[in-house]
Amino acid sequence: MTMGPTAGPLPASSMPATSLNVPSASSSLNGLQPFIKDCPHGGTNMDLDLVKEGTTLLEVPRSSSYTFQGRYAPFKAPVFYNPRMEFSRDLSVMALRVFVKERKPPISICDPLAGLGARGIRYANEVQNVKSVMGDLNADAIPLILKNADLNGVSSKVEVFEKDANLLLAESSEPGKRHDFIDIDPFGTPVHFLSSAVRAVKNKGILAVTATDTAPLCGVHPRACIRKYASVPLRTEYCHETALRIMIGSVVMEALKHDFGTEVLLSYSVDHYLRAFTRLTLGARRGDRAAADAGFLLHCPSCGWREKIKLNAAFDPKCSTCGGSVSRAGPLWCGQLSDPSFLDKMLxxxxxxxxxxxxxxxxxxxxxxxxxMPISFYVIDNLSSSLKRDVPPIKKVIESLKAKGHKATLTHFHPKAIKTTAPISDIKSAIRGI
Known part of the structure; x- marks a missing residue:
């Protein structure tokens, strides 16, 4: 294990990772008593639990010791760890496994906002031919990263730095020092790190980005969204998709400044956060193609009509369906939110x-x-209410639309919504006919 020049190494324990009845990270949230081990690290006074994610053991802040209103609060702990992000970390491991099969080993990963090292150590432990470079400005995080690396036997596959994330990325921006996979997983907005990350990623590398500031992105605080993302949000029933597209758009626009084109391999919105895996490929033409998939989303609050337009397209401020005033969101990403072939490999x-x-x-x-499927989705409960109809089974709505020649499917964004190629008038007709 290599320590960064500003990170003083602390002794790491060599606890064996066998014959332990270790709970999952999520189980400790559900009120189950975790396996607890006293783990002093370098004199820092922190209560720790031992949990297991995938095949990786992690010593994490004890959930019962850092609470707010009776529940574990990650922001209260000396070192950040959110057990509710285990699903995200699982997906990230799967996505990285797919990616490394396309690259020549070894694969360099950078997790510049590592916390206790959950992502970076899982990458090193659960994905072959991976070397993890991790950093955190929190001095308390460094010995815990070291301990977790030692706990999983991956000390030789990680480098740890007590360093600002942008500085760590900037030092990786020289040719020969760049990374194949960079994971930006902040508390809040990722925009402060995008410029450094784009400059530190290799050609055809992956930049994975998380945003937890969903309130601005969903239009609750539109001015904050405009300041951070230079994009106007919309507070609609499908605001989480708009939010995801704004976040991806910020990655695309930053990549364009450096002549990178962007492909979105996987993106989603769950559990109050947004996540996207993007492949950046160098070349002006690649950038032009990505720019062609950026644009605006038009929405009519009166009738629910919506449509995407190009960045330089003119638009009628009156709705073509009902004559109401049209709102506009963006600029944002209007292309595919995930790549089918990449998803097939993940499956x-x-x-x-x-x-x-x-x-x-x-x-x-x-x-x-x-x-x-097309941009945006329709919440069947809301449409049924507007029509003063009982809410029909969502599967019957999908079947009805398919019978009329339209494509229709469920969406991960909302459990009671559909995505479809049908116009809103046909969706309303389907609801009336059930």
Whole structure:
């Protein structure tokens, strides 16, 4: 294990990772008593639990010691760890496994906002031919990353730095030092790190980005969204998709500044956060193609009509369906939210050892079905209410639309919504006919 020049190494324990009855990260949230081990690290006074994600053991802040209103609060702990993001980390491991099969080893991963190292150590432990470079500005995080690396026997596959994320990425921006896979997983907005990340990623590498500031992106605080993302949000029933497209758009626009084109391999919105895996490929023409998939989304609050337009397209401020005033969101990403072939490869990956395996299976199959569908979705409950009709079974609505020659599917964004090629008038007709 290599330590960064500003990170003083602390002794790491060599606890064996066998014969332990270790709970999953999510089980400790459900009130189950975790396996607890006293783990002093470098004199920092922190209560720790031992949990298991995938095949990786992690010593994490004890959930019962850091609470707010009776529940574990990650922001209260000395080192950040959110057990509710285990699903995200499982998906990330699967996505990385698919990616490394396309690259020559070794694969360099950078997790510049590592916390206690959950992502970076899982990458090193659960994906072959991977080397993880991790950093965190929190001095308390460094010994815990070291300990977790030692706990999983991957000390030789990780480098740890006590360093600002942008500085760590900037130092990786020289040719020969760049990374194949960079994971930006902040608390809040990722926009402060995008410029450094784009400059530090290799050609055809992956930039994975998370955003947890969903309130601005969903239009609750539109001015904050405009300041951070230079994009106007819309507070609609499908605001989480708009939010995801704004976040992806910020990645695309930053990549364009450096002549990178962007492909979206997987993106989603779950559990109050947004996540996207993007492949950046160098070349002006690649950039032009990505720019062609950026644009605006028009929405009529009166009748629910919506349509995407190009960045430079003129538009009628009056709705062509009802004559109402049209709102505009963006600029944002108007292209596919996921790549079908990448999803097919992920579905073929072994996920049996993940605590969230059942959820992953259902989730990926829904995302696979919807990834080639048009922008936005329709909440059937809301449409039924506007028509003063009982809410029909969502599967019957989908069957009715398919019978009329339209494509229709469930969406991961909302449990009571559909994506479809049908105009809103046909969706309303389908509801009336059931």
């Amino acid at each position: 073929n990956e072994d996920r049996s050892l993940f605590n969230t395996s059942r959820r992953i299976e259902k989730f990926l199959r829904i995302v696979r079905e919807e990834c080639e």
